[in-house]
Amino acid sequence: MRVEMVPDMIFTSESVTAGHPDKLCDQISDAAIDAFLGQDAAARAIVECAIASGVIFLAARFAAEADVDLPTLARKVVAEAGYVEGRFDARRCSILSSFTELPADLRAPPSDRDEDAEIESVVAQDQANVFGYACRETPELMPAPISFAHRVARALDEERRGADAGWLSPDAKTQVSVQYRGGEPARVHTISIAAVVSPEQRRAELEERLRLIATRAFDESPLRPDAATEFNLILNPRAPFDVEGPARHAGLTGRKNGIDTYGEYARHSGAALSGKDPSRVDRIGAYAARHAAKNIVAARLAERCEVHLGYAIGRARPLSVAVETFGTGAMPDPELARLIEQRLDFRPAAVERRFALRTLPSQAGPAGFYRRLALYGHFGRADLDLPWEATDVAETLAR
Template sequence: MFLSESVTEGHPDKLCDQISDAIVDRFLQHDPLARIRAECAAACSIVYIAARFASPAMVDITHLARQVIDQVGYRDSTFSSRTCSIITSIQEEPQNATQRFDENSLDDAELNRITAQDQAAVFGFACRQTAAFLPLPIWLAHRLARRLSAVRFQKLLPYLAPDGKTQVGIEFRERRPYRIHSITLLTSHHGSAPVPDKLAADLRETVIAPVFQDELLRPDERTRIYINPNGPVLDGGPALHAGLTGRKTAVDTYGEYSRNSGNALSGKDPLRIDRIGTYAARYAAKNLVAGGLADECEVQLSYTIGLAAPASVQVETFGTGRLDDEDLARLVQEVFDFRPAAILRRFNLRRLPQALPGGFYRKLAAYGQIGRMDMGLPWERTDLAPALRHMTNS
């Protein structure tokens, strides 16, 4: 049995992630070479934002935060984009000329001079359980959370409030999904609580049934379905429980089915190796699986301060690899370039916020930063799978 959870964009932790990444987006839209780190906390009717930046760009952080809160849907008396207090601690740092470079113009020797500024062990994972190469529990939990949010925005259930959580439990046999053990939906609501039986019937009809309509594995007569099992949740959000940037790392990645570094992904510019290294490790793992070299694959990259390439690259295929894990690790190092500036260049990470309407990183901040099939993420491409397959067969 394995369970994974997801949350809607109105969950306080995810609200903080979105504010932090909206700040990153806005700086990079004005200045792709900006260095920015932003963290957010929210509780009751107070939002606290701490940001450090090195850039000639200036961003109205308070106004941007209110925009995000409003777009998520917080407009009632308990927590409102218009009336919440926003406290900021903003520090401008000197611009470092060595970090203001155009990675697209660097040669190999110059790429080596752009080193990791932090130490980090990051992980990437892929498997064949879903079309997105994600474990099935987190894939289904994300789908339910997105549908719960869509039902609210479309006003199919007008009493729903922004804060929500989903959880899916899957029974596995021989590391393969066998049946759906349980489904849990926690949702907040406005006004008087709906009758529990009515709420359950509404969510089964508008959320659960549409999500599982096209899934190969569906709830059966023994699947346990829990809807607000602890009772009604009035309004929810920061008025009920606090939020903090980076507290949903498992939701952002693999739902704890595979390891993650534990470091926050949101609120960091694309020179932070713990963020972009996670994307690069996922890219390698997914291409190995897509290339038929393993059914499950975890790639670990260990970075140390002052070096460009990771000090260690490890591959674990859980007994499903077509080659020994050590041979796959050597193959990965031959095919993939994990140096920070090389990752920036391959994924175009500093210029994506300018290229996409409404920004880029904020869209990543809810419903997972891995396995997204709605954004054309560069680290979700499988363009190197044919080359890996050919090198293995030759």
């Protein structure tokens, strides 16, 4: 999906909180990737999860010198998301599994040597068109609607983890609609929150509380709600209070691609990012493309930039490196594409090594590295020191 921005429009992006069933699945899948790589940096693993009322299904294929208890890990993620009692909880839910352990020689090759021939020998295992995007709408160079939606979702999760946590469900959805004028974000038009809340408190009190939480989420934002901003609060929709999360609707790994990327404001590959080790080019290629696009914008070579990398199965180098700056580039788009291709190595092994994608999980501590990406997006994360968010080559590109 490519958004052709018009000068005046309203664009909406959404995020969800930690207990949303799709995001539970993403967190479980990425917690498993952290666990495998934390014990064996050469591990290869694909972990997918489905969740419904009372049931978690785990499917994993892996080659690793590691001992990972995936069912126990899944229960830990569910409990930490807030499901410790009620119609769905971490202790009582059933876990079904399908695990395939592959031969150890299918693990990743050693990554301590940088000979070009070795890097060239690591090829894409599948076809992938991946996209990276950056723009000047926010300090983290992300589109404003998705950045703001994540802020509100994070604020709800922080509120729920507080001392007075019982009034708010772990499963909530946030949407922020931004009004554009002259192609630039001008105001926060609407903030929408759908949540299950305690029926024991007055609706007016709950609505005011949610308005305050949402408004505080913009405290350090370049754009804030104004007197005309609408608050659309949908509380306890379609079911009683005790029906929430997986007891209300099913979840699946990789189903929230827009939330994981750019809020549907820019193109993404459609492939799941979570549950895949760094040998999967549809995951790490998306990180490499975002890094390139962000550095082009940081170097002031464009106000908005999309980078496309096209990989073919069995090939190391992308067949396509393309740049689109939507008429904002300081030089023609083909020249920018040649520039990043000269300065950045997009081969899978080079990306994996440049971003240290196999060693970061062992350094991340109990919270994990990949698991933290499964909430609030894989891009624009000012709260995390992500290697693909660094603007470390902007100065080199600007020369």
